[in-house]
Amino acid sequence: MAKLFINENKQAGHINAEIYGHFAEHLGRCIYGGIYVGEDKAIPNTNGMRNDVIAALKEINVPVLRWPGGCFADEYHWKDGIGPKEKRKKMINTHWGGVVEDNSFGTHEFMELCKQLGCKTYVNGNLGSGTVQEMSEWVEYMTFDGVSPMADLRKENGQEEAWKVDYFGVGNENWGCGGNMRPEYYADEYRRYQTYVRNYKAGDEIKKICCGANSGDYDWTDKVLKVTHENTPPHLHGFMDGLSLHYYTVPNNWTTKGSATDFTKEMWYQTLNKALFMETLVSRHEAIMDQYDPERKIAMVVDEWGCWYDVEPGTNPGFLYQQNTMRDALVAGITLNIFNKHCNRVKMANLAQMVNVLQSVILTEGEKMILTPTYHIFHMYRCHQEATLLESYIKTTEIGIEEEYKVPNLHESVSKDKDGVIHITLNNLSLTESYDIETILTEKNIIDVKADILTNDMAAHNTFSNPNQVKIQPFTEIEITGREITFQIPPCSVMKISIH
Template identity: 75%
Template sequence: MTKLVINPSKKQSKINKEIYGHFSEHLGRCIYEGIYVGEDSQIPNKNGMRTDVVEALKHIRIPVLRWPGGCFADEYHWKDGIGPKETRKKMINTHWGGVVEDNSFGTHEFFELCEQLDCEAYVNGNLGSGTVQEMSEWVEYITFEGVSPMADLRKKNGHEKPWKLDFFGVGNENWGCGGNMNPDFYANEYRRYQTYVRNYHPDYPIHKVCCGANVDDYEWTSEVLKTTHNHCLKELHGNMDGLSLHYYVHPEGWEIKGSATDFDDKVWYKSLNKALFMETLIERHGHIMDEYDP
């Protein structure tokens, strides 16, 4: 008889909790109605967040939550989502359904959600259609504690103390919905934008995330890293803390996504098989990364 013995005291590696992070994009009913219903809703809520959804998310112990996208991030202008809700600009969500968004869920609401979930915050900045100043001022608004225009504006809007920002994505899917950029062009934009994503708290550094490749586009990874490290002062090589990788598992293909709840064993095993490709992607992109940061 074969025996399998588990020795809990012998640990060979550590799984970072952030691997199990989650993603909250303005997509369908994910934000409005799904997470956020507003303070005056008849649906039970705490400061606008649905209590049933928050409790469910607490149960699975979300370690980190990303917002506002996804593709939505590169058309989101954060100043439209602060201040009195009745004066916030309405916008068309051109990526997901062409619906009208009233911006009642913005920066303050996102950090309220993170506080209720007791999770790390991951904000994705707008590089595709935004400006360096816009991105820089958002980081200042969120994290700066002293006297400054953006810190004063945050206080005016009702939040005296800054929030802790754990991760900041400098653009998203910029090879596609984030601007249809070539890798060298994006990399130069990344270098410029990230320069002004300031770490105002040395004890709580913001981890900057660069837009990585679409699935197995190894050329993107190679060209982006080549450009970000070219003629870069040695002490500035730390301008990137992470490189995102975009891979979705669709058992029947991108156009036929199927049901999230109604599927048979065949579809289940096909999904698992496709998920295993992630290991190959990490290994191959990792080899390229090692050339610049072993």
């Protein structure tokens, strides 16, 4: 029997809701057709936003949304996306599919989307191909309430009051699609550009996000922090509030990633092994950040993460449309547990991407919509938002088929919400074995327990003809004895257990 120990008296950190954030790029059918259909379409919408998608996203308490990219951000010129839609410039989206971008979804539409979702705004600026003036004017357009050319332009376009920009990314992947820059060069550019991301209203300060590393590029993290901290007053923390990190779980390799739905048991464990690498990445980048920022004033922002497979057969390769199975559910559960346990440094993360792209929570096809297994993980894990991380430990054993890709059989995190309810999220990574679990609390006598489970075959997924193949089910086979609960977790499953 595996024992899960929880010290409910040992608070280990605060779990920011933004860890459960999302990302929507001008890529494939993420925005157009997925979220936004326009005001004149037959699909039910409110100011162009799909009612069904908005309702589903509100159910998982989306805390923050990142936009417009991604690689698209560093070729996006914001003035193309304002004013009367019929007059907005059209362009070719050279990064993603070579299709026409008509800019009908721009700044005003993004702010309307976030208003409908009730979430914070994370705008990514164009450092790669844009100017300092362009970035500065965008911030002014969005956030300045006084008299100025950009504020007046915003009002002319129908928005009298300034918006709140919670987070602003100064460039994206500037080591690659954002300009192929060296870390020292980008760091100097960051220092220059961020100067003009001004705070126009006291109390509404914009949190600035610096472009961090690609996966295990620890040299980028070190050199960017070194340059941004040189001759900088300590209280400015290198002119940044957050440093990003990007990591995608690719089961095979970047050339032949493999199918999202047709995979072997070996690839199951290989994928989960690579998802668990997030623990190493966060720990090592965290150690570098601690050297420059020992008080942990700079947040680690994992603003692109998720599974990346080959696109579905017959779809545009540039649209990155892929299905979503129980394998993705386990990747999401593992990753979110890791972020929870590093919540003293990881303050925001953004799943790539929200709808119809990569490891999305929703898929659409015309007027139809389905929820993916990953959606259900975010629904189960929403209990951790703004909760207190508790000290926990579970003894595990290594499982798997290939020695190189062994994984622990179990993976967990535990928190306590504002009402004192303890929430456990537990993953069984085994494809074949159930495990008896004994959960022991330090002092608390358990009054009641409620639990949900997501489980199915490894490649099970929802389709438009069978949208409920994978769904959350109540789990009742739990015994309570004083400070302990016992139950059996089935293979290939994720559980949420709430202890009252």
